Amino acid sequence: MFLIVELNAQLVEIQANYNSIGDVEFIAYNNSQTPVFLNIDFADLENTSFNETLPYIKLLDPGFNNLFILERDLDADVPRFNYEIKSFRSNPMALVNLDFPYLFPFKTGTKVSVLDVGNIVGFWGMNEPKSWNATGFKTNQGQVICASRRGTVVEIVGANRTGEPENWYHTWNNAITILQPDGTLICYRNVVDKNKKLKIGQKVFPGEIIGEIAPYETELVMLIFQSSLNTKELLFIIPQFVTEENKLEMIITSKDYLVVHPGNIRGMEMTNKEKRKILNTKR
Numbered sequence: 001m002f003l004i005v006e007l008n009a010q011l012v013e014i015q016a017n018y019n020s021i022g023d024v025e026f027i028a029y030n031n032s033q034t035p036v037f038l039n040i041d042f043a044d045l046e047n048t049s050f051n052e053t054l055p056y057i058k059l060l061d062p063g064f065n066n067l068f069i070l071e072r073d074l075d076a077d078v079p080r081f082n083y084e085i086k087s088f089r090s091n092p093m094a095l096v097n098l099d100f101p102y103l104f105p106f107k108t109g110t111k112v113s114v115l116d117v118g119n120i121v122g123f124w125g126m127n128e129p130k131s132w133n134a135t136g137f138k139t140n141q142g143q144v145i146c147a148s149r150r151g152t153v154v155e156i157v158g159a160n161r162t163g164e165p166e167n168w169y170h171t172w173n174n175a176i177t178i179l180q181p182d183g184t185l186i187c188y189r190n191v192v193d194k195n196k197k198l199k200i201g202q203k204v205f206p207g208e209i210i211g212e213i214a215p216y217e218t219e220l221v222m223l224i225f226q227s228s229l230n231t232k233e234l235l236f237i238i239p240q241f242v243t244e245e246n247k248l249e250m251i252i253t254s255k256d257y258l259v260v261h262p263g264n265i266r267g268m269e270m271t272n273k274e275k276r277k278i279l280n281t282k283r
Helices: 272-279
Strands: 002-007 012-018 024-030 036-046 056-060 063-070 080-088 111-115 135-138 144-146 151-157 175-179 185-189 209-213 219-226 240-244 247-249 256-258
Touching (some): 012 036, 024 056, 036 063, 056 063, 175 209
Antiparallel strands (some): 012 024, 111 135, 151 175, 175 185
């Protein structure tokens, strides 16, 4: 016996399979090319118990994923249950470190100016989020843009969007979106991968070149955001940047900064093997 629940036009398929002894094995198949966060909430359980940490949030890699087993109570009938399922592009329960150091998204030695972001029209379709925060920089067409933090590339959008809207991370064009280790998303707007070096699912590291400013654009907008478990409203994060070798701060509008990419900051979320390969350390 099995039950299939399909989410977001078959983005995720869930199967609950009864085995030979009456336990129920839950599995999932992520049909997309990018990670998806799954939430399962049981409203009613009979002849079994749910022993996973609540709320249950599971990161689904592309393809097949094991979830959990509902074990049948001793001397009881087979388990019966009702549950609700939600899927998210970011971790709706992400534990965000507001003091995490972000690198300026430019080459080292570059002098950059911060600017006010007046709106994020078009980011979320026709509905601009009620409350949002964004970071803006003055730029020049073709200026090289680097990753501010480690992550996995989940969306690369050029001048025109393609594909099914349910698979989009937002509705902006000329943008690169990356899933960060804490489960938040970072979007670099007005950035294009001109040389087609990025791939969906590719790991990028702090300070690594991810693209350049799109034609006719003069500013870079960065949004760091996450879904919320109990509301449709997005949560936005104000990052702190490394402004000097040993200094971290919230940057100020209309002030100029000199970009530094300290090795100890770049390596914070790297394995020792990655440090040896990317930072050329001997550790």
